[in-house]
Amino acid sequence: MAVEVRFHQQAEDSLFRFAVTVAVYAGRIVFCRHESHAGYELPGGRREPGEDIRRTAERELWEESGATEFTMQPVAAYSVRNGEVETYGMLYYAEITRFGVLPPFEITTVELFPPTALPMEYTYPLIQPLLVEKVLQWRQAKADGCGC
Numbered sequence: 001m002a003v004e005v006r007f008h009q010q011a012e013d014s015l016f017r018f019a020v021t022v023a024v025y026a027g028r029i030v031f032c033r034h035e036s037h038a039g040y041e042l043p044g045g046r047r048e049p050g051e052d053i054r055r056t057a058e059r060e061l062w063e064e065s066g067a068t069e070f071t072m073q074p075v076a077a078y079s080v081r082n083g084e085v086e087t088y089g090m091l092y093y094a095e096i097t098r099f100g101v102l103p104p105f106e107i108t109t110v111e112l113f114p115p116t117a118l119p120m121e122y123t124y125p126l127i128q129p130l131l132v133e134k135v136l137q138w139r140q141a142k143a144d145g146c147g148c
Contacts, residue, residue: 003126004081007134011077011088018089019057020044020128021072022135023065025096028112029132031119032064035106039123042131043067044089057092064107069098075138080127093135 021043023030031040043064047056054072061067072094079088102110113119115136122128 005127005130006079006081007091008077008079011079013053015088016053016056016077016090017047017087018044019047019053019060019092020089020131021057021061021092021094022075022132023061023067023070023094023096025067025099025112028114029118030065030067030096031111031113032107033109033111034123035108037123039121039125040111040119041123042128053090054092057090057094061094061096063103063105065096065110066099066102067094067096068100070094070096075135078131078134091131091134093138 023043030043032043033040043061045056045060045064047053048059051059054074057072061070061072072092075091075093077088078091079086099110111119118129118132
């Protein structure tokens with residue numbers, strides 16, 4: 001069964017189930033390893049009932065990286081279709097200026113990768129590389145002065 005990732009200009013807030021953040025610290029992208037997964041993943045996770053989707057992104061970034069000081073910007077709504085099921089998420093970009101202690105949840109390690117040498121092993125290899133690429137393109141467009 002094929003997985004299809006699509007990016008959207010906007011989506012109804014009630015559709016968002018996940019928030020994922022491509023976070024950068026000292027020019028390197030933050031990846032984490034979940035205790036029950038072999039690959040690397042971006043900080044992110046499931047929206048709690050009644051939670052604002054941005055708050056989901058902020059909470060997950062702290063829980064999965066230990067980031068305590070950062071700026072965050074929305075990049076794009078996205079959806080993942082797997083067969084008949086389509087789920088929506090919100091993609092964010094964050095610049096981290098300070099890490100605290102990694103909270104004692106499900107993340108075992110946090111590693112930093114330069115954008116030119118990203119991990120080869122992803123937990124979600126059909127999704128996460130596309131999210132990283134979208135954010136890198138977005139950052140480049142902003143650097144080029146497109147105003148997006």
